[in-house]
């Protein structure tokens with residue numbers, strides 16, 4: 001832990017109640033800045049996530065000459081510069097902790113004829129980048145990585161890119177989006193086939209900006225050389241942030257909580273499917289479409305959970321929610337088994353190992369496997385855990401206190417600001433007994 005880090009101290013018990021709206025969707029916020037910057041005209045975004053990750057994307061585009069006002073109360077106004085209006089930033093673009101910024105920008109910038117270096121913090125600099133530089137190289141891009149295939153990424157100018165027909169080796173929306181964004185600048189057609197459905201915000205938003213796409217089954221294709229037309233974007237609340245509250249209310253007797261305006265894109269709703277299979281009581285109401293993305297209000301009430309074998313087809317649909325789901329499993333009755341989730345090992349931390357270590361420190365029988373975990377439920381003790389600078393680990397262990405029998409202290413929590421800057425205020429307003437201290 002760094003000397004000026006944030007620790008959470010969470011007291012056990014309590015219940016989550018009331019009504020709240022979690023901050024804007026991180027994936028959609030990133031993409032609104034990227035496409036708004038390349039569009040012709042003015043894009044107005046509301047509900048933008050003012051977290052460090054989406055701000056890293058916003059600042060990168062400012063550095064490349066895009067005039068962006070805000071964010072102020074979630075409102076951002078982007079004066080699009082058109083497909084070829086970006087300029088070189090002069091020095092490296094620091095993308096902090098954000099994998100989405102780095103992987104999507106590598107594609108978006110590969111064919112711009114600019115010389116740009118992308119850097120990140122220690123966590124981002126240890127995450128695999130060949131999964132994006134390999135397909136980009138097939139398109140004719142020149143991007144240098146370290147020997148280990150990690151950032152910094154040095155993007156060299158090239159004359160042009162060529163469209164490819166690419167089959168993703170891993171189910172990854174970041175890789176799919178990277179190739180599609182490079183395809184905007186490529187000659188001919190670019191197609192991506194995914195092994196399993198992953199979040200489709202890039203595809204939906206491209207269409208919202210007037211760009212034609214062809215989708216058939218797991219394959220999506222676009223022609224390079226088109227243009228984007230500015231539009232307004234209302235970013236829904238992030239289901240990945242709502243997930244902590246869905247789990248917290250499900251495990252805390254007496255809970256009855258409404259989460260408003262939650263993004264319910266079917267490529268993101270695995271957390272609801274999995275929690276319901278475990279016995280959770282989640283009611284979906286007021287379903288509506290907001291700018292091409294489905295949105296609803298969710299009412300979640302305490303219900304006794306049971307352990308399950310998590311269906312593998314749900315893994316990409318809940319990929320960021322497993323730290324929270326592991327906590328649900330620890331509080332459930334019986335065994336929960338997760339397989340097919342090796343991608344969790346290459347997120348902001350190794351989310352299988354770090355969660356298993358933390359759960360064991362809280363007295364839970366949690367056995368990590370190469371691609372998942374086996375957890376014997378039954379509740380947790382108090383204790384001290386380390387989030388390893390991973391926002392989702394910190395917030396998951398905070399919710400764990402709702403079914404623990406002692407205080408939980410969580411180290412290294414500053415990173416919560418990457419996706420959920422208001423977490424402590426919203427969680428304590430709903431009934432979690434949490435305090436944050438900087439030391």
Ligand SMILES: O=C(O)C1=C[C@@H](OP(=O)(O)O)[C@@H](O)[C@H](O)C1
Pocket residue numbers: 026027028100171172173174175177199319320343
């Ligand atoms: O495209 C995106 O916005 C994201 C895709 C996912 O990553 P992968 O594509 O690496 O699975 C997810 O974990 C990340 O938080 C956001």
Ligand SMILES: C=C(OP(=O)(O)O)C(=O)O
Pocket residue numbers: 053097098099100101320347348392419
């Ligand atoms: C994996 C995540 O984000 P990123 O890949 O953008 O760092 C996340 O937010 O859980």
